[in-house]
Amino acid sequence: MLKNQGLYHYLTERTWELTEKWYEGLDKNKGGVYSSTDPEKIETLKHQNHEFHVRFCAMFEKDKEEFFAGFQDWIETIAKDEDHLSTPVVSVLGEFFRTQEQYLEMIGSYAKENEDTVSIEQLNEWNLAVVNSISSVILEFTSQNTKAAQDRLHAQQQMIVEMSAPVILLTKHSGFLPLIGEITTHRAQIVFEKTLRQSAKHNIEKLFIDLSGVPIIDTMVAQQVFQLINGLKIIGVKTALSGLSPVIAQTAVHLGIKFVDIEVYNTLAQALKENGISLIDG
Structure with missing residues (x-):
């Protein structure tokens, strides 16, 4: 017992x-x-x-x-x-x-x-x-x-994914979204949701999206990036893309994505300069 x-x-x-x-x-x-x-x-x-x-x-x-x-x-x-x-x-x-x-x-x-x-x-x-x-x-x-x-x-x-998609205010009504590293489908969805929220919250009228830190992007993620652009357009936010690699550009062409009403620049510096935004005081 x-x-x-x-x-x-x-x-x-x-x-x-x-x-x-x-x-x-x-x-x-x-x-x-x-x-x-x-x-x-x-x-x-x-x-x-x-x-x-x-x-x-x-x-x-x-x-x-x-x-x-x-x-x-x-x-x-x-x-x-x-x-x-x-x-x-x-x-x-x-x-x-x-x-x-x-x-x-x-x-x-x-x-x-x-x-x-x-x-x-x-x-x-x-x-x-x-x-x-x-x-x-x-x-x-x-x-x-x-x-x-x-x-x-x-x-x-x-937390890392959410922190990796910050919308940074450049001026009162313009913002900057730097995308860095591999963008998975899951991360792309979080970027989509968070960017729309932050853009609406800060009354952003123009958002600069820089892709120079993204080495490669698949078709599904590319679709989500351009869905983000369309989503921003719906809430009244214009977009400017910079840093598109040849691979990303080719993927967009294969998807039949047309860069209508989207400003495209080689570099972020060029995009900011063309829009009269300077990050250097004085």
């Missing part, structure tokens, strides 16, 4: 001892959260570890379903914790296995102190339960941590 009040109380009375011994034996060169020298972060790490023990010891008091249900919030918190997300997963998993060894050792000590009442079969059952429970926690943590890491990466990519 897995439930055992004696073992449960034996372990719960030593949860802080488990935490302190765990931290004492921690390899501080692992990187991430485990290498922090910030007293506040160290204290947080210890409390997180202690909360694990409080929940884990409950396996010897609660039913299996209730035990794992009580673990979900801890797993989710650690999996989404920024410091743990910045720590190599292999290092985190290594600490789970080190904790497993702590429990096997402590349960062994309890069995030795109570050898008259604890059989070998009972000890083996407890040890197997510890190993299986740690494995289940690891699987759930890995799943949630992977999802949290993917969500964070997506959010970072989204």
